[in-house]
Amino acid sequence: MDQSTISVFCPATIANLSCGFDVLGLALKGVGDRMNVRLTSNPGVQITRITGGDLPMDAGKNVAGVAAMALLEASDFGGGVEIEIEKHILPGSGIGSSAASAAGAVWAINNLLGDPFTLPQLVSFAVAGEALASGAPHADNVAPALYGGITLIRGYDPLDIARVHCPALLHAVVLHPQIELKTSDSRSILKKTITLKQGIRQWGNVGGLITGLFTEDYGLISRSLEDVIIEPVRSLLIPGFGEMRAIALKSGALGFGISGSGPSVFALTRGADTARRTEEALTRGYESVGIPFRTFSSPVNRMGVRPW
Amino acid sequence: MDQSTISVFCPATIANLSCGFDVLGLALKGVGDRMNVRLTSNPGVQITRITGGDLPMDAGKNVAGVAAMALLEASDFGGGVEIEIEKHILPGSGIGSSAASAAGAVWAINNLLGDPFTLPQLVSFAVAGEALASGAPHADNVAPALYGGITLIRGYDPLDIARVHCPALLHAVVLHPQIELKTSDSRSILKKTITLKQGIRQWGNVGGLITGLFTEDYGLISRSLEDVIIEPVRSLLIPGFGEMRAIALKSGALGFGISGSGPSVFALTRGADTARRTEEALTRGYESVGIPFRTFSSPVNRMGVRPW
Structure with a gap:
C-alpha cells in the first residue's frame, strides 16, 4: 500500500446510553464499515464505490463526502480524495451508520495528510456530514467513533468533548x-x-x-x-x-x-x-x-x- | 466526657454547584454549627439550648428535632436525647443551615448508639428534618454534610447517593x-x-x-x-x-x-x-x-x- 492510500475500520456506536440523550455514546468492536481512501492530485471528493448499502454516490449528498469536503476546505492540501465505502452497518439501524462513514472519511484523510487536525476538529468535520443524515448536527455517534471508548459531549457551542472512563468488563x-x-x-x-x-x-x-x-x-x-x-x-x-x-x-x-x-x-x-x-x-x-x-x-x- | 454525650461539628454545604440542581453538593471546612447531644433515659427529643439563631425550641418544629425523632423511631433505643445547638451558619443564608443541624443531630445520636445506621439511612432521617425547613424533601445539602466531599443524589425514590471524586486543590x-x-x-x-x-x-x-x-x-x-x-x-x-x-x-x-x-x-x-x-x-x-x-x-x- 503506498502512502497515499489507507483502509480503515469505522466502528458502529451506541448513542445516548439511556439517560444521556444527545451527550453520551460508546464505540463497538466487531461491527463497523470499511473504507478505502486515496489522495488524488485532482481537487474534490469522489465516491468511487459503495457496497452493502444503497447510498448516494454524489459526494455532496453522501455523509462521508460532505465530511471529507469539510476537512479539505479547512486544510491547505490542494488535491482531493477518492473514497470507497464498504457498508456493514445498515443505514437507519440506529448504531451510527452515517457517523461511521463520516468519522472514517475524516480520520483516514487526516492520517494521509500527516495528522494536521486534532480529534475535536475531526469531530466537527464529521458532524457536518452527520447533519446531512439526521437533519440536526449531532456528535454523540461521531465522537465515540473517532475517540473510541465512551465519550461525553459536554456542549455543542463550541463543541466540547470529554472521554469517560470505561470499565474493562x-x-x-x-x-x-x-x-x-x-x-x-x-x-x-x-x-x-x-x-x-x-x-x-x-x-x-x-x-x-x-x-x-x-x-x-x-x-x-x-x-x-x-x-x-x-x-x-x-x-x-x-x-x-x-x-x-x-x-x-x-x-x-x-x-x-x-x-x-x-x-x-x-x-x-x-x-x-x-x-x-x-x-x-x-x-x-x-x-x-x-x-x-x-x-x-x-x-x-x-x-x-x-x-x- | 462520658459515653452518653458527644459534641460535633456540622459543616456548611453548597448545594447544586450551578448545573447540578437538586443533585450535587459539597461540604465546607471552617464554617459550621456545633452541637452537643446527650442520650437520656426519658424517651423523646428535647432541644435544651440554641445560641446564635432564633430557632424553635419545640423539637417537633426544629429540623434537628424532627431528624432526631425520625432516627429514634427507627431505632430500638428506648430512651431519648437532649440537643444543644450552637448556630454559626445563619439560617436562610443558603449554605445548608438547616441541613447542618439535621445532619449533626442524626450523626451524633447514631454515634452514641454505636452506629446502628448506615450513612444513606442517616441521610434519609436528616431529610425528614430538611423537609420541615424547605417545604420539599431534598438531600443535596444533607448528603455532603454527612458524607463529606462532593456528593451526587442520583435519585430520590429510593434515595441513591454516590461520592464524587474531589480534586485536592x-x-x-x-x-x-x-x-x-x-x-x-x-x-x-x-x-x-x-x-x-x-x-x-x-x-x-x-x-x-x-x-x-x-x-x-x-x-x-x-x-x-x-x-x-x-x-x-x-x-x-x-x-x-x-x-x-x-x-x-x-x-x-x-x-x-x-x-x-x-x-x-x-x-x-x-x-x-x-x-x-x-x-x-x-x-x-x-x-x-x-x-x-x-x-x-x-x-x-x-x-x-x-x-x-
Whole structure:
C-alpha cells in the first residue's frame, strides 16, 4: 500500500446510553464499515464505490463526502480524495451508520495528510456530514467513533468533548429489528418541553452513570441506565420493546434502552458471559415478534477508527 | 466526657454547584454549627439550648428535632436525647443551615448508639428534618454534610447517593449578602417546565462537571459550571449577582453561581491563593452594593460531620 492510500475500520456506536440523550455514546468492536481512501492530485471528493448499502454516490449528498469536503476546505492540501465505502452497518439501524462513514472519511484523510487536525476538529468535520443524515448536527455517534471508548459531549457551542472512563468488563448487546425508522422522524415525535422534575431525574442519572463508570460501580451504572424523557415516547415505535427489556434484565443485563434514535435496542452487561446470555435470550424472545432482526454483542471499542 | 454525650461539628454545604440542581453538593471546612447531644433515659427529643439563631425550641418544629425523632423511631433505643445547638451558619443564608443541624443531630445520636445506621439511612432521617425547613424533601445539602466531599443524589425514590471524586486543590469562596430569601419562596419562582434543549445543555454540564472532577481537569470543571435553567431566574433576587460573577471570573475563579437557593453565592477555584484573591475582590466589589455581607473561603471538607 503506498502512502497515499489507507483502509480503515469505522466502528458502529451506541448513542445516548439511556439517560444521556444527545451527550453520551460508546464505540463497538466487531461491527463497523470499511473504507478505502486515496489522495488524488485532482481537487474534490469522489465516491468511487459503495457496497452493502444503497447510498448516494454524489459526494455532496453522501455523509462521508460532505465530511471529507469539510476537512479539505479547512486544510491547505490542494488535491482531493477518492473514497470507497464498504457498508456493514445498515443505514437507519440506529448504531451510527452515517457517523461511521463520516468519522472514517475524516480520520483516514487526516492520517494521509500527516495528522494536521486534532480529534475535536475531526469531530466537527464529521458532524457536518452527520447533519446531512439526521437533519440536526449531532456528535454523540461521531465522537465515540473517532475517540473510541465512551465519550461525553459536554456542549455543542463550541463543541466540547470529554472521554469517560470505561470499565474493562463493560459489554454491549445490540438487537436490530429491521424496520424503517428515520432519525429525523424519530426526533420529530419528541416533545419540545419537559418538566423540571423529569430534568432533575435525568441529570441525576447522567451524573450517576458517569460516576459509576469512573468508579467501576456496576450497581450504580445499572440504576442510572434509565431514561424518563425520550424512551417513553420513542419506544412506542419499536415493536416488543417492553418485552425485550424484561428479557434483558432477567438475563442479568445492567440496563436496556434504545440505541440512538432506534430502531436498534441495546443492553449493557458486566462481562462477556452475561452479554452472550442476554443476546441468546433476546434472540429467542424476538423470534415470536415476527420482524426480521439481527443481534450481536461486543466489548467496548477503546480505539475508534483505525487502519484495517 | 462520658459515653452518653458527644459534641460535633456540622459543616456548611453548597448545594447544586450551578448545573447540578437538586443533585450535587459539597461540604465546607471552617464554617459550621456545633452541637452537643446527650442520650437520656426519658424517651423523646428535647432541644435544651440554641445560641446564635432564633430557632424553635419545640423539637417537633426544629429540623434537628424532627431528624432526631425520625432516627429514634427507627431505632430500638428506648430512651431519648437532649440537643444543644450552637448556630454559626445563619439560617436562610443558603449554605445548608438547616441541613447542618439535621445532619449533626442524626450523626451524633447514631454515634452514641454505636452506629446502628448506615450513612444513606442517616441521610434519609436528616431529610425528614430538611423537609420541615424547605417545604420539599431534598438531600443535596444533607448528603455532603454527612458524607463529606462532593456528593451526587442520583435519585430520590429510593434515595441513591454516590461520592464524587474531589480534586485536592478545589476551594470554595462564599459571599453571603444578608438579605432574606426563603428556600420555599426561592423554589416557588422556578418554572415547572423547561425546554428539552435546556435539559440537554444542563445534563451535558452535569456530565462534564463530574468527568472533570474525576479526571481533575480544571478546564472542564470550569466550562461545566454553568446553569441555564435555575440561575437566570433566581439570580434576579440577588442584588449585584452579574457584577460579582464578573469579578470572580476575572480573579481566576473556575466558576460562580448561587449556593443552594441563595442568597449566598459561591465561586470555585483551583487552589487557596486564587480563593483568597477571589474573596478579596468580591469583598471590595460588594461594598458598593450597600447590603451587609460576610465572606469566607475554604477547601472542600472531606470528612463531613465529626466529633469536635
